[in-house]
Amino acid sequence: MPRRRVPAxxxxxxxAPLRRSRRRTTAAATAASRAAVAAAAAARAVTRRPPPxxxxxxxxxxxxxxxxxxxxxxxxSSQGAAAADRSGPQLSKKQRRPTPRRSLVxxxxxxxxxxxxxAGLQGIEGELRGYAVHRLPELLRERELALGTFNKxxxxxxxxxxxxxxxxxxxxLFVVDVHSGQITRIPLMRDREPGSIRRAHRGCGIHAIQLNxxxxxxxxxxxxxxxxxxxQLPTLDPVCLGDRQGHKDxxxxxxxxxxxVAVSGSRDGTVxxxxxxxxxxxGSIAWHSDAxxxxxxxxxxxxxxxxxxxxxxxxxxxxxxxxxxxQNQELGALSLDGFFHLxxxxxxxxRQLSFRLPYCRENVCLTYCxxxxxxxxxxxxxxxxxxxxxxxxxxxxxxxxxGGTGVRSLSFYHHILTVGTGHGSLLFYDIRAQKFLEESANxxxxxxxxxxxxxxxxxGWLNHDDMWVNYFxxxxxxxxxxxxxxxxWPEMKLFVAGGPLPSGLHGHYAGxxx
Numbered sequence: 319m320p321r322r323r324v325p326a327x328x329x330x331x332x333x334a335p336l337r338r339s340r341r342r343t344t345a346a347a348t349a350a351s352r353a354a355v356a357a358a359a360a361a362r363a364v365t366r367r368p369p370p371x372x373x374x375x376x377x378x379x380x381x382x383x384x385x386x387x388x389x390x391x392x393x394x395s396s397q398g399a400a401a402a403d404r405s406g407p408q409l410s411k412k413q414r415r416p417t418p419r420r421s422l423v424x425x426x427x428x429x430x431x432x433x434x435x436x437a438g439l440q441g442i443e444g445e446l447r448g449y450a451v452h453r454l455p456e457l458l459r460e461r462e463l464a465l466g467t468f469n470k471x472x473x474x475x476x477x478x479x480x481x482x483x484x485x486x487x488x489x490x491l492f493v494v495d496v497h498s499g500q501i502t503r504i505p506l507m508r509d510r511e512p513g514s515i516r517r518a519h520r521g522c523g524i525h526a527i528q529l530n531x532x533x534x535x536x537x538x539x540x541x542x543x544x545x546x547x548x549x550q551l552p553t554l555d556p557v558c559l560g561d562r563q564g565h566k567d568x569x570x571x572x573x574x575x576x577x578x579v580a581v582s583g584s585r586d587g588t589v590x591x592x593x594x595x596x597x598x599x600x601g602s603i604a605w606h607s608d609a610x611x612x613x614x615x616x617x618x619x620x621x622x623x624x625x626x627x628x629x630x631x632x633x634x635x636x637x638x639x640x641x642x643x644x645q646n647q648e649l650g651a652l653s654l655d656g657f658f659h660l661x662x663x664x665x666x667x668x669r670q671l672s673f674r675l676p677y678c679r680e681n682v683c684l685t686y687c688x689x690x691x692x693x694x695x696x697x698x699x700x701x702x703x704x705x706x707x708x709x710x711x712x713x714x715x716x717x718x719x720x721g722g723t724g725v726r727s728l729s730f731y732h733h734i735l736t737v738g739t740g741h742g743s744l745l746f747y748d749i750r751a752q753k754f755l756e757e758s759a760n761x762x763x764x765x766x767x768x769x770x771x772x773x774x775x776x777x778g779w780l781n782h783d784d785m786w787v788n789y790f791x792x793x794x795x796x797x798x799x800x801x802x803x804x805x806x807w808p809e810m811k812l813f814v815a816g817g818p819l820p821s822g823l824h825g826h827y828a829g830x831x832x
Contacts, residue, residue, distance in 0.1 A: 455734075455746045455755060455771060458812060458831040462776045463499060468492075469781075469824045470817030473527040473538070474802045477552065482804070482813050485524025485538055486826070493554075496813065496830045504554055506541040509561040510616050526572040528580070535594065537580050543568040546582050548594055556614040557598050563618045564590055573640040573649065575663050581649060583637030587627075589651060590619035591667055621666040628655045628674070639684035641693060650693050650704075652684040658695065658704060675702055676715055680724050687730040687749065694735055696725030701737065701747070716747070726799045726816065731807065738800030740819050742827070744773040775800065775814060778827030785822045796820070798827035 465471070470487040477483055480497045483504070491504040522543040529536055533551055540547040544567060546560035560582075567586035574580050578594045598615055625635045639652040642663070648670070651659040656678020662668040675681060675695060683696040693704040705712040727738035734755075737745040746755040756768040778798045786792065801816040812831040817823075 454810060455736075455744070455773065456758060458773060460773070460776060461830045461832070462778070463494060463496065463828040463830060464779070465494065465501065465826055465828050467779075467781065468826050470523070470801065471815035471826055471828060472523055472525045472801050474804050474813055474815050475527045475529055475536070476804055476806045476813065479806065479809050483527060483536065483554075484802075484815060484828075485527050487523035487817070489523050489539075489541070489543070491524055491527075491538060494828070496811070504549070505556075506539075507545070507547045507556050507559040507614055509540065509542045509545055509559070522568045525568070525570045526582075528572045528574055530574045530577045530580070532577050534577065537572045537574065537582075539569050544584070545569075546572070546580070546590075546592055548580075556612050558594060558615040558617050560590070560592055560617050560619065562616055564622075567636075570636065570638050571640045573642045575642060575647075575649070579663075581640060581642075581663065581667070583640050583651060585636045587625045587635040587637060587653070588622055589625070589637055589640070589649075589661065589667060591621040591663070592617065593620050623661070623667045623669065625651065625653050625657075625659060626669075626672055628657055638682050641684045641686040643686055643688070643691070645688060645691070650684060650686065652681050652695060654681060656681060658693070660706065671706075676700075676713060677702060683725060683728045685728040685730050685735075687733075687735070689733070690749070692749065694728055694730070696728050696737070698724040701725060701728070701735075703749075724799075726801050727803050729803060729805065731805055736803060736805075736812075738803050738814065738816070740797070740799040742775045742797040742800065742816075744775070744800065744803070744814065746771055773831065775816075775827055775829055778817065778825060780818060780823065780825035783824060785824070789822060790820070796823060796825075798825075800827075 465484075468486045468488060468490060471484050472487060473485040474482055477493065480495055481493050482496060483491070483493050485491050489506070491506060493502045493504065494500070524539045524543070527536065527538045529551070535557065536549040536551055536554070538547050538549070539545065540559050540561065542561065544561075544565045546564065546569060548557040548559070549555065550557050565582065565584035565586055565588060567584050569582050569584050571583040572580060575591075578596060580592045580594070581589055582592065583589050594617075595615075625637060627635055634653075634655045635657075636654045637651055638654050641650045642648075643650070647663055649661040649663050649667070651661060653659065656675050657672055658675055659672045660670040662670055675697070677697045677700040680698040681695055685694050686692070687694065691705070691707055693706070695702045695704065699717065701716045703714055703716070724740040725737055726740050729736045730749075733748060733750045735747040735749060737747060739745065747753070748755060755771040757771050758768075775798060777795055780786065780796060782792075790796075796818040799816045799819040800814055803812060803814040805812050810832060813828075814831060815826070815828040817826045
C-alpha cells in the first residue's frame, strides 16, 4: 500500500515545539557559561588593575569593554567577552612621530603663521635655501635706478628691506630708497683740522662701506678720505672719526672684526686697528651741541702695521682689499703689488705670512667663504682661490673670460660666488661643482651646448662733457664697471652699481635685480 505523503507544513508544525525546547536549553547553558566567563574576567581585572596613579591606556572600543565588564545576564557577544578577557594591564603603544610635511606649500604656510618648533622645518628650509641660491641668478630681472648726476658708485650696503647706502667717487654718502627712488644725502664728518685736507683728495671718493655684525654701526670714509668715520644705525648719527695719528692716504677698504673693532686698509700701505667705545653710542654720553647738532669723538687707532715692501715692486704696496675670517680670527689683505698677506687679529695685528699671487695685475677685490674656508681674489683676467688651511698655500686660478676688463667686485653666499666685471656683466661660479652657472637647457628637441649664465647690466648715465667729446670721440655708450654689489637674501634682491671704467669719464650705473 503506497505511503501517504504528509505536507511539509504539517511536519514543520509537529517538530516546532521540540526545537523550541532544545533552543531554550542551549541558550540558557550558553548564557550561564558566558556569565561565568565574564565574572571571572572581571575578577582578574580587579586583582590585576595597576595603581590609580598610572591608569592603563584605553584601547579598542569603549562600548565593547563596558559591555564585557557588566554582569553576564545580558548575553553579550563573544567578541565582548574576549575584549573583557584582554582588559588587564595594557602595554602603552609607541607614540608615532608626526610625519614631516616637506612640501613648499607647508613651508611657506609655516613661515606665514609662525609655526612653533621651527626645528622641524630646518631641513626643508636648508634645502629650499640651497635651491634658491642656485636658481635665483637665472630668475633675476633688472630695474635701473636714477641717481641724478653722481659719479661712479664705489661702495654699497643694504640698511633694510628697501634702503641702500652708497658711496661715490665724488665723495658723496647717500641713502637710496629702491622702491620710490628717493635719495637722502648723509653729511660727512670733518677732521678736527679741516685745513689738512688736500685739494687732490677731493677726487678720491668713498671706496668702502661696511656694517658691523649686529648692524648697529656703519664704517666708511669721512670728508677727508684718509679718516675713518663711524655712524650709528638706524639713525645714521655720527659716532666718532678716526682722524688722529691715522692713515696718511686714502682709505680703500674696511672690515669689521666684531661689533666694536674694525680694521681699515689704506693707500699708504698700512692697516689700522680701531676700537669704538660702547659709551659713544649707547646713550650714556650726550653727543649733541647746544644748537642740537650732533657732536662726535675724534679717535686714534689702537694698532697700525705696514705692509712689507716687495723686491719686485716696492713702491706699490697699497692695501686694496680686506676680508675677515671669523672662525679663525684671521684677516686677509690684498696689496696692489700682487701680494696676499694674512694677519692674526687679537688686541693687535700680527702678520702670519705673505706670498705673491700667480696673477698680480689689478688685484682690487677680495672676499672670504666660510665653507669651505677659501679666500677669493679678483684680478685683471683671473679669479684666484686661496686655501690656507693647515698652513698650506693651495692656489688655483680661474679665468674670468671677460676680455681683460677685470674683476671689480666679488661676494660669496653659501657656495655661489658672484662676480662683477669691468664689462658690465655679472657671472656666478659654483665652488662645489667648480664651474660657472649655465643657462637652462633649451626646450627644443635639438641638443645645443649650454651657455654660461651672464647678466648684462643697463646703460646707466654718462655725462657728455668736454672730456667725453675730446678724449673719447663722443662714443655714445661705454660699458659700466660693476664696482659694488650686495644681496638682500630675505627679499631675494640684488643691488648692483658702478660706472664707466675709464677714470676720466663721469657717469654711473645703479640697478635693482629682483
